[in-house]
Amino acid sequence: MPFAAPYAPADESLIASLMPFARVAPTTRAHAEHLIGAIRGARTRIGGLEDFLRDYDLSTREGLALMAMAEALLRVPDQGTQDALIADKIGAGDWDGHEPSDAWLVSVATWGLGLSNRLLRPGDTVPGVLGGLTRRIGAPAVRAGVRQAMRFMGHQFVLGETIESALKRAREMEAKGALYSYDMLGEGARTRADATRYAKSYADAIEAIGKSAGTRPLPFRPGISVKLSALHPRYEPRNKDAVLRDLVPVLRDLAKRAKAHDLNLTIDAEEQDRLELSIAVIETAFADDAFRDWNGFGLAIQAYGKRALAVIDWAGELARTHGQTLMVRLVKGAYWDTEVKHAQVEGHADYPVFTRKAVTDLNYLACAKRMLALRPHLYPQFATHNALSIAQIMTMAGDATKAGPGFEFQRLHGMGESLYAAVIRETDVPCRIYAPVGGHRDLLAYLVRRLLENGASTSFVAMAGDKDVPVDDVLEFPTDLAETPRHPRIALPGALFGGRRNSDGVEWGAQDDLTALATAMRNAPEAPEVKPLTARQIDAVMSRAARAAPLWRDTPVATRSTALRRAADLLEDNRAALMATLAREAGKTIDDGVAELREAVDFLRYYADEAEGICIPRILPGPTGEANRWQARGRGVFVTVAPWNFPLAIFLGQTAAALSVGNAVVAKPAPQTPRIAAQAVALLHRAGVPEDALILAPGGVEVGQALMTHPALAGVAFTGSTATAKAINRALADRDGAIVPLIAETGGVNAMIVDATALPEQVTRDVVASAFRSAGQRCSACRILYVQEDVADRMLEMIQGAAATLTLGDPMDPATDVGPIIDADALSRLTDHIAGHTPIWQGDAPDGLFLPPTIIELGRDEKLTQEIFGPILHVKRWKAGQIDRVLDEIAATGFGLTFGLHSRIDATIAHVTARATAGNVYVNRNQIGAIVGSQPFGGHGLSGTGPKAGGPLYLTRFVEEVVVSTDTTAAGGNATLIAMEAR
Numbered sequence: 001m002p003f004a005a006p007y008a009p010a011d012e013s014l015i016a017s018l019m020p021f022a023r024v025a026p027t028t029r030a031h032a033e034h035l036i037g038a039i040r041g042a043r044t045r046i047g048g049l050e051d052f053l054r055d056y057d058l059s060t061r062e063g064l065a066l067m068a069m070a071e072a073l074l075r076v077p078d079q080g081t082q083d084a085l086i087a088d089k090i091g092a093g094d095w096d097g098h099e100p101s102d103a104w105l106v107s108v109a110t111w112g113l114g115l116s117n118r119l120l121r122p123g124d125t126v127p128g129v130l131g132g133l134t135r136r137i138g139a140p141a142v143r144a145g146v147r148q149a150m151r152f153m154g155h156q157f158v159l160g161e162t163i164e165s166a167l168k169r170a171r172e173m174e175a176k177g178a179l180y181s182y183d184m185l186g187e188g189a190r191t192r193a194d195a196t197r198y199a200k201s202y203a204d205a206i207e208a209i210g211k212s213a214g215t216r217p218l219p220f221r222p223g224i225s226v227k228l229s230a231l232h233p234r235y236e237p238r239n240k241d242a243v244l245r246d247l248v249p250v251l252r253d254l255a256k257r258a259k260a261h262d263l264n265l266t267i268d269a270e271e272q273d274r275l276e277l278s279i280a281v282i283e284t285a286f287a288d289d290a291f292r293d294w295n296g297f298g299l300a301i302q303a304y305g306k307r308a309l310a311v312i313d314w315a316g317e318l319a320r321t322h323g324q325t326l327m328v329r330l331v332k333g334a335y336w337d338t339e340v341k342h343a344q345v346e347g348h349a350d351y352p353v354f355t356r357k358a359v360t361d362l363n364y365l366a367c368a369k370r371m372l373a374l375r376p377h378l379y380p381q382f383a384t385h386n387a388l389s390i391a392q393i394m395t396m397a398g399d400a401t402k403a404g405p406g407f408e409f410q411r412l413h414g415m416g417e418s419l420y421a422a423v424i425r426e427t428d429v430p431c432r433i434y435a436p437v438g439g440h441r442d443l444l445a446y447l448v449r450r451l452l453e454n455g456a457s458t459s460f461v462a463m464a465g466d467k468d469v470p471v472d473d474v475l476e477f478p479t480d481l482a483e484t485p486r487h488p489r490i491a492l493p494g495a496l497f498g499g500r501r502n503s504d505g506v507e508w509g510a511q512d513d514l515t516a517l518a519t520a521m522r523n524a525p526e527a528p529e530v531k532p533l534t535a536r537q538i539d540a541v542m543s544r545a546a547r548a549a550p551l552w553r554d555t556p557v558a559t560r561s562t563a564l565r566r567a568a569d570l571l572e573d574n575r576a577a578l579m580a581t582l583a584r585e586a587g588k589t590i591d592d593g594v595a596e597l598r599e600a601v602d603f604l605r606y607y608a609d610e611a612e613g614i615c616i617p618r619i620l621p622g623p624t625g626e627a628n629r630w631q632a633r634g635r636g637v638f639v640t641v642a643p644w645n646f647p648l649a650i651f652l653g654q655t656a657a658a659l660s661v662g663n664a665v666v667a668k669p670a671p672q673t674p675r676i677a678a679q680a681v682a683l684l685h686r687a688g689v690p691e692d693a694l695i696l697a698p699g700g701v702e703v704g705q706a707l708m709t710h711p712a713l714a715g716v717a718f719t720g721s722t723a724t725a726k727a728i729n730r731a732l733a734d735r736d737g738a739i740v741p742l743i744a745e746t747g748g749v750n751a752m753i754v755d756a757t758a759l760p761e762q763v764t765r766d767v768v769a770s771a772f773r774s775a776g777q778r779c780s781a782c783r784i785l786y787v788q789e790d791v792a793d794r795m796l797e798m799i800q801g802a803a804a805t806l807t808l809g810d811p812m813d814p815a816t817d818v819g820p821i822i823d824a825d826a827l828s829r830l831t832d833h834i835a836g837h838t839p840i841w842q843g844d845a846p847d848g849l850f851l852p853p854t855i856i857e858l859g860r861d862e863k864l865t866q867e868i869f870g871p872i873l874h875v876k877r878w879k880a881g882q883i884d885r886v887l888d889e890i891a892a893t894g895f896g897l898t899f900g901l902h903s904r905i906d907a908t909i910a911h912v913t914a915r916a917t918a919g920n921v922y923v924n925r926n927q928i929g930a931i932v933g934s935q936p937f938g939g940h941g942l943s944g945t946g947p948k949a950g951g952p953l954y955l956t957r958f959v960e961e962v963v964v965s966t967d968t969t970a971a972g973g974n975a976t977l978i979a980m981e982a983r
Helices: 015-022 026-040 049-055 061-075 080-090 105-121 130-159 163-173 193-212 236-261 272-286 308-322 336-346 357-372 387-400 418-425 440-454 460-464 471-475 511-523 533-553 557-573 577-587 589-614 651-661 674-687 703-706 722-734 758-778 789-803 824-835 883-892 908-915 954-958 975-979
Strands: 179-184 223-228 264-267 297-302 326-330 378-383 409-413 431-437 618-620 626-634 637-641 665-666 694-696 715-721 742-745 753-754 786-787 854-857 870-876 900-903 921-922 960-965
Touching: 015 357, 026 387, 026 460, 026 471, 080 908, 130 626, 163 179, 179 193, 193 223, 193 236, 193 533, 223 236, 223 824, 236 264, 236 272, 236 511, 236 637, 264 272, 264 326, 272 297, 272 308, 272 336, 272 511, 297 308, 297 378, 297 694, 308 326, 308 357, 308 870, 326 336, 357 378, 357 387, 357 824, 378 440, 387 418, 387 460, 387 618, 409 418, 409 694, 418 431, 440 665, 511 577, 511 589, 511 715, 533 665, 533 694, 533 703, 557 577, 557 589, 557 651, 557 674, 577 589, 577 674, 589 651, 589 954, 637 651, 637 703, 637 854, 651 665, 651 674, 651 703, 651 954, 665 703, 674 715, 694 824, 703 715, 703 722, 715 722, 715 954, 753 758, 758 870, 758 900, 786 789, 789 854, 789 870, 824 870, 870 883, 883 908, 900 908, 900 960, 908 921
Parallel strands: 179 223, 179 431, 223 264, 264 297, 297 326, 326 378, 378 409, 409 431, 637 665, 637 715, 665 694, 715 742, 753 786, 753 900, 786 870, 854 870, 900 921
Antiparallel strands: 618 626, 626 960
């Protein structure tokens, strides 16, 4: 069934159809008030998630500390790191001052955490001030107590660590009529082994559930939820063909197993960029005729998504076409913060989700009404803990709730018992319990999501249980939704940087957009050949630029900036043609090509803005009778020398910086990538930059040498190797004439440190991206990974498995992850380096200029002292407590470009980042892809001269300062002073 809906429609276009649901009928309101009363009157003796959320919501330090500790503690293997984590997180809260709770679990946890806080103060370390008897007696007790508390929390929110234990625990509730849907915990697969393991876990669980399911018919039989990203390590829109080929057979097998036991199998909802991919997988799997006499297939739909109604219509049509019923779980959505950031980072036109929670609540009701209307093609399953939503759905359903309602409610295990006890007492509508199953380590990510989803102080769960919040405040929708459907403090992605428009990105999850871009790139004509200049032509080129420099310098800065902004727009208008050249000439994959073009656009707009600030003349203070006028202006002719690895973004960044403040520019691209440079220069000329003020100077070493020695040279901006930067520096020092500035950005032996608290899945994602994206041909790429030996084996196994899923091949294929090495010489240098070691892992590569991702483990005494510019990751292990030795080793290289750290201990983060010698330090994320204006880029020592590209100081190196001081009394007196009125 075709699915067509705008990826991110404007909120304003949708709100009018949702506002009728904000009007609550008196009887419905009374019902909701009754349900809230049931919540407030039934706090349990032991305590559930609602009790924790009431006592420790995410607006408190204690709530954040609990979440962070629960997320990390149970997977830390060594006691020293456990102690440091506990000290760090417990020290963040005021447990002694917390009011007692009437829930036993919360009270005991608070007492234990308060005791821990008295034993472990903020900043404590293992050899710290609490040594001696207190440390020997206190630390083990605290460690054991807190770990046990975390496990007890897990017991409250997870039905069982295995499906067998979960089924055993559920039998008593099922005997009372409860329904269950089991969720096998686990995040998305990172490796093929992960995907195989998750598939087996699902299959085993289906068999176990089926054997204990009893004799009730659908829809009153148990079910299981399946996460598609757990069944494929590359569950991404760009990888659609491989996903359909590899995953659909696995899903069909699981569905057939569920059908054999007449169970409900529900496909879980994931991030919005995967929605169209999920629809394609579901539609393909469901087409199997083996499912024609089974009504247990289902899917989850997220109401915070603006396409939710369209998905419901698609599901209804799919079921109608096949003459069946689909079970549809409607949820609010658990990835809201991720969706907002994703849209901002990727430069989307709008958000695919609503940014005001109240609008999501309205959309939930609109979706509920549509689902009820599509019965019996759909069997609605309303997953909510919102008493008002429940009351409104009951009103919509009308008398059908008295018998055979044809829908059900759902709640999370550990939540909503008192709310749904009241619902079940008063109606025949069944309530299914969504029950997580898995080990405590798998619980952590699930628990964090639940806390984030329900733990904010403004959430319905928190407000409904708080007797201090008036019921009216809980039940009233904001009165300004029609006029302000968007969150007033969440700017559109394009307005992320205020007055500077964010560059436009591509949403890979919009399949039509991705296909159109890939087709346009393949159809784009090949860029014309660019002939290199000869050394004898350099004098004419530099002379032309020297003559143009005064005219361009005297052009108003507003005019220069307008030309740069117009050029940025032209880059976006010519996206496909430019990306085609990047792919053909530089081997850029489609995602890398989009990122590079966006960076180039951001550079143009950022420097246009910065120039308007720095180039405005200013009157400086001074004594009366004197005028002091300060002005920054272009130096003359700047030569910019760009690398081949970012032949558009860095080429244009350096060039735009020099042009913006009034310099003429002779721009030399790398010999390997002159065509993209020529396209960029042509667009700048179209945008209004005079042809003599910007001249392309393609060529090799001879051209570069001739430019460095020309007498008209006023400055150099260079990005490339450290050796070449030093050679340029020597050439500039030896030339006669003025001393000219050199702005150099070079490479680095970029390190990442990982301690035992780091999340393996996150480390894996970030290391693979940092080391292997762009075939490792980024100056910011991770070259060496230092991983704590206690977790090294597991980390490296996962990193290797994830790297093995990367696809090497045609850069124009959307599914390609890693393109070729730039040329044969570079490939030869890399293979020679590998030959000197014994890799612990190496992937596969096609024929041609490809190098498979490679991992080399260094011994304790081995060091990496030079930049290896390719997809080669070096690894070293370090012992707990010796992180300063690692930092000393990194500093001794003399490089200082990028540095990464993965840790959940704030004290470790503070210590390491304070000692890091790199210009760009990244914590708990990858270390590539610096954003213009947000993460100014550049290094120290052997990694460059500064100032940082894309930062507030960059343009200051491209200007000369002039101060004109005038004695205004030279005509015979200070008339201004004399004429001043006395007061």
